[in-house]
Amino acid sequence: MTPARWAPLEGSALAVALEVLRHGPLSRSDLARRLDLSRGSLTRLSRPLVDAGLLVELEGPGTSGSRPLDVATGRHRFVGVKVTADAVHAVATDLRARTLAVREQPLVGTSPADVVEAVAGLVTDLDGDTTAGGGAPVTAVGVGVGGLVEGRSRVRSARYLRWEDVDLGELLSDRLGLPVVVDNDVLSLARAEQWFGAAGACDHFAVLTIGEGVGYALVVHDRVVAGPDAGVGLLGHVPLAPTGPTCPLGHVGCADAMLTVGGVEARASVALRRPVAYADVLALAAAGDP
Numbered sequence: 544m545t546p547a548r549w550a551p552l553e554g555s556a557l558a559v560a561l562e563v564l565r566h567g568p569l570s571r572s573d574l575a576r577r578l579d580l581s582r583g584s585l586t587r588l589s590r591p592l593v594d595a596g597l598l599v600e601l602e603g604p605g606t607s608g609s610r611p612l613d614v615a616t617g618r619h620r621f622v623g624v625k626v627t628a629d630a631v632h633a634v635a636t637d638l639r640a641r642t643l644a645v646r647e648q649p650l651v652g653t654s655p656a657d658v659v660e661a662v663a664g665l666v667t668d669l670d671g672d673t674t675a676g677g678g679a680p681v682t683a684v685g686v687g688v689g690g691l692v693e694g695r696s697r698v699r700s701a702r703y704l705r706w707e708d709v710d711l712g713e714l715l716s717d718r719l720g721l722p723v724v725v726d727n728d729v730l731s732l733a734r735a736e737q738w739f740g741a742a743g744a745c746d747h748f749a750v751l752t753i754g755e756g757v758g759y760a761l762v763v764h765d766r767v768v769a770g771p772d773a774g775v776g777l778l779g780h781v782p783l784a785p786t787g788p789t790c791p792l793g794h795v796g797c798a799d800a801m802l803t804v805g806g807v808e809a810r811a812s813v814a815l816r817r818p819v820a821y822a823d824v825l826a827l828a829a830a831g832d833p
């Protein structure tokens with residue numbers, strides 16, 4: 544099965560596809576009203592999306608023009624990838640970001656070539672796994688990287704991989720022959736929450752991630768704030784407590800010292816006078832331990 548063609552959408556066509564993705568199924572008249580388009584424009588914009596297998600007309604009464612439009616989840620599969628310092632994690636999803644299959648590959652090294660090979664192996668493996676998702680071929684690949692990413696392709700810097708100026712999108716696209724989008728991992732998470740997750744109905748929200756570092760992304764007026772420094776841990780060293788512990792950079796009571804996995808483990812271990820792993824902290828908290 545050859546992949547259904549995937550042409551990047553722009554302007555009003557992108558707006559129509561996103562509106563249906565986030566709020567569908569929607570009738571054409573609903574869509575026209577929500578996007579402030581004429582019925583004629585909407586018909587003209589939606590027809591190629593239906594032809595491309597992106598949108599589908601649901602069965603229903605009435606003429607074809609009045610049938611509600613929804614996203615066609617069966618025609619495309621996507622692979623989402625997260626690159627950490629020691630492994631690559633990949634999932635195959637449908638167009639609603641529902642997980643169909645999961646893979647993981649330890650990294651033998653963090654050179655661009657090592658990462659490209661690991662990602663390509665997982666994408667090929669998932670593409671060949673026809674048990675999940677009805678065998679639709681992989682249409683495109685999205686990669687989240689903890690670092691500065693330019694133009695949804697070029698990793699300007701990612702300290703944990705020791706990368707400067709690596710065009711990961713181009714390397715992967717050349718290797719796989721598929722469209723590839725690369726972005727900062729926290730911005731990607733914000734967009735996922737906006738399109739598919741808990742924040743679907745919110746025009747303004749923030750995403751906080753707590754782990755090896757503290758990540759932060761902001762959505763204002765329904766747009767992800769994606770400035771040059773967005774998503775790269777500017778919140779990580781914000782002061783939280785004037786008498787808190789000290790981070791490796793010497794800040795007293797900053798977010799890095801208090802909210803990272805290492806920070807939480809250190810604090811809990813001091814409080815309980817024994818080594819406490821992060822998973823144990825979560826279990827203790829869930830059990831009501833103050």
Ligand SMILES: [Zn+2]
Nearest residue numbers: 780790794797
């Ligand atoms: Zn700090």
